[in-house]
Amino acid sequence: MNEAETRHQDFIRQIVASDVAAGKNDGRVHTRFPPEPNGYLHIGHAKSICLNFGLAREFGGTCNLRFDDTNPEKEDVEFVDSIRQDIRWLGFDWDNEYFASDYFEQLYEWAVQLIKAGKAYVCDLTVDEVREYRGGWNQPGRNSPYRDRSVEENLELFERMKSGEFRDGERTLRAKIDMSSDNMNLRDPAMYRIRHATHHRTGDKWCLYPNYDWAHGQSDSIEGITHSVCTLEFEHHRPLYDWYIEQLGIHHPQQIEFAKLAVSHTMMSKRRLTELVTGGYVEGWDDPRMPTISGFRRRGFTPDSIRNFANRVGITKHNSVTDLALLNLCIREHLNKIAPRVTGVLDPLKVVIENYPEGEFEMRETAINPEDELAGTREVPFGRELYIERADFLVDAPKKFFRLTVGGEVRLRNAYFLKCNQVVKNEADEIVELRCTYDPQTAGGKAPDGRKVKGTIHWISAPHAIDAEVRLYDVLFENEDPSDVPEGQDWKDQINPNALVVMTNAKLEPMLADASAGDQFQFVRNGYFCVDSKDSRPGKPVFNRTVTLKDAWINEQKKGSVS
RNA sequence: UGCCCGAUGGUGUAAUGGUAACACAUCUGAUUUUGGUUCAGACAUUCUAGGUUCGAGUCCUAGUCGGGUAACCA
Numbered sequence: 043m044n045e046a047e048t049r050h051q052d053f054i055r056q057i058v059a060s061d062v063a064a065g066k067n068d069g070r071v072h073t074r075f076p077p078e079p080n081g082y083l084h085i086g087h088a089k090s091i092c093l094n095f096g097l098a099r100e101f102g103g104t105c106n107l108r109f110d111d112t113n114p115e116k117e118d119v120e121f122v123d124s125i126r127q128d129i130r131w132l133g134f135d136w137d138n139e140y141f142a143s144d145y146f147e148q149l150y151e152w153a154v155q156l157i158k159a160g161k162a163y164v165c166d167l168t169v170d171e172v173r174e175y176r177g178g179w180n181q182p183g184r185n186s187p188y189r190d191r192s193v194e195e196n197l198e199l200f201e202r203m204k205s206g207e208f209r210d211g212e213r214t215l216r217a218k219i220d221m222s223s224d225n226m227n228l229r230d231p232a233m234y235r236i237r238h239a240t241h242h243r244t245g246d247k248w249c250l251y252p253n254y255d256w257a258h259g260q261s262d263s264i265e266g267i268t269h270s271v272c273t274l275e276f277e278h279h280r281p282l283y284d285w286y287i288e289q290l291g292i293h294h295p296q297q298i299e300f301a302k303l304a305v306s307h308t309m310m311s312k313r314r315l316t317e318l319v320t321g322g323y324v325e326g327w328d329d330p331r332m333p334t335i336s337g338f339r340r341r342g343f344t345p346d347s348i349r350n351f352a353n354r355v356g357i358t359k360h361n362s363v364t365d366l367a368l369l370n371l372c373i374r375e376h377l378n379k380i381a382p383r384v385t386g387v388l389d390p391l392k393v394v395i396e397n398y399p400e401g402e403f404e405m406r407e408t409a410i411n412p413e414d415e416l417a418g419t420r421e422v423p424f425g426r427e428l429y430i431e432r433a434d435f436l437v438d439a440p441k442k443f444f445r446l447t448v449g450g451e452v453r454l455r456n457a458y459f460l461k462c463n464q465v466v467k468n469e470a471d472e473i474v475e476l477r478c479t480y481d482p483q484t485a486g487g488k489a490p491d492g493r494k495v496k497g498t499i500h501w502i503s504a505p506h507a508i509d510a511e512v513r514l515y516d517v518l519f520e521n522e523d524p525s526d527v528p529e530g531q532d533w534k535d536q537i538n539p540n541a542l543v544v545m546t547n548a549k550l551e552p553m554l555a556d557a558s559a560g561d562q563f564q565f566v567r568n569g570y571f572c573v574d575s576k577d578s579r580p581g582k583p584v585f586n587r588t589v590t591l592k593d594a595w596i597n598e599q600k601k602g603s604v605s
Numbered sequence: 606u607g608c609c610c611g612a613u614g615g616u617g618u619a620a621u622g623g624u625a626a627c628a629c630a631u632c633u634g635a636u637u638u639u640g641g642u643u644c645a646g647a648c649a650u651u652c653u654a655g656g657u658u659c660g661a662g663u664c665c666u667a668g669u670c671g672g673g674u675a676a677c678c679a
Contacts, residue, residue, distance in 0.1 A: 050619070050627095078679055113678060169677060176675060179607040183675090214677050224608045226675045235677035254679045275673055278609055299610085301672090306616085312679090354628070356618045360611045361672055368617070368629055378642065413642065444640065455638055487638045498638050567639045594640045597631090 071103030259283030342572030342588030444497030
């Protein structure tokens, strides 16, 4: 309970706290996370998971995992498994695991109860007819001609619906509420539809499936949920859930709605994410470009960083868009503390130090993580032939370019000052090599004569370096709001073709050959990277860029190009 | 067109009738053997109009703007 008292109280936590204080539900707090297993969890679900599990944890309550599996045509065990894995990875464990399909029998009995009470009826109207009878925002609906069937007839028909006598969509069971209600959800909503489909858990036992609205509230009730937290769009379903609960006279959970997460440059629609996967626009649900939890995991995000992000975005009742920069801040913040520093030259340029003896090497000491003294130091080889980052050299350098230029001097990190004397080009006029000299007096990076250099660049000993594939990831959508599609365009036209850039010729420190899946590093000056969990092979790792380092030079360049 | 919900710096949130604050972003500067980190600073906020009150971001009324909503989806 301490955590609940000390942390900032959003409006939901305030409600829960006051309920507990008032002794409502005997002071019990019981929440649940109720995903439909029809896709992978995304960062928006992470917000909901952190809220529901967090509430239970902070108030000494419990949190269930319940799969809302009332639509056999869309759901699959693959999704059930991925959801379990993602929640655990995020650092949460559920007290009970349930499925809405566990309650099919109970729901059926309750439906019979409502029929007997004259509160539900079997309707023969087609989908189109139902729509027509429902009326519009301005005009009330009309009663279905089947609304006044006798209880006996309804009972018999409903039984026959269950036993499979009718075709898909031929009949529905509807609640008898109010066809003139301002709330469309109350205009005799469907409770059951006929679907001769195989369910991932109940198989072919049922051909009658409860609609979400008929299943959801009662599922919460059965589980003794005290606070049913959900997103805003279910606000006008609440009166319907309340109506069902009251008719049945069962435990009444309190539904509280909050605004779902939106993040800039990020597509969160489950339907569209599914389309990205099935259409082959990405390589799968766990593609590091995806905003799925598995995508973030593979990309190198830590559970800490995502939980931290979820806590920072806050809980409110109004829709807003969180800046992607906040998510990036969260992962940088964490990785800065824990990631060992290594050298990875993504786009190598050969450097030959003409005054360094051929065939000789020395070891230079380097801090494993300057943010963590306990991490210690290690040694890396230095010799006559190195690779540096191509972007760290410029022939015609602007004043503010602090890196290597012809005739200019720069510091090689943890080593010596280096001066470039000559540029070697190939027939295509491309720079292929730099002829340089180093100053042996500057061992350790300081000149005895006190002269200074502005820049420090990273390097790697050419004969020692290993080759590796490094994948540079960027936003899947360059526009802030990917759902804002220009006239005549498809949302998929806006996919950023540079969201993945593969560097096939990167030069890495030899120790990285032994890194195992998921290991995380900072490639000094380049960003945070992790070993890809799918495509890496023993001795042949593939690295994914999780996030770049903040880069003041990029901002400087932008300013230059504008002014 | 009805109904429901919402509105605080560029962005995300806080202030629960009593000095509008925090974080991100941006910009300055310092430190720095990562143009990273860290540190210091700057910029900038209550949708409008009325009302209640000694006092309103907060309560009331109206308006404006935004979102949701008429699957046998969830």
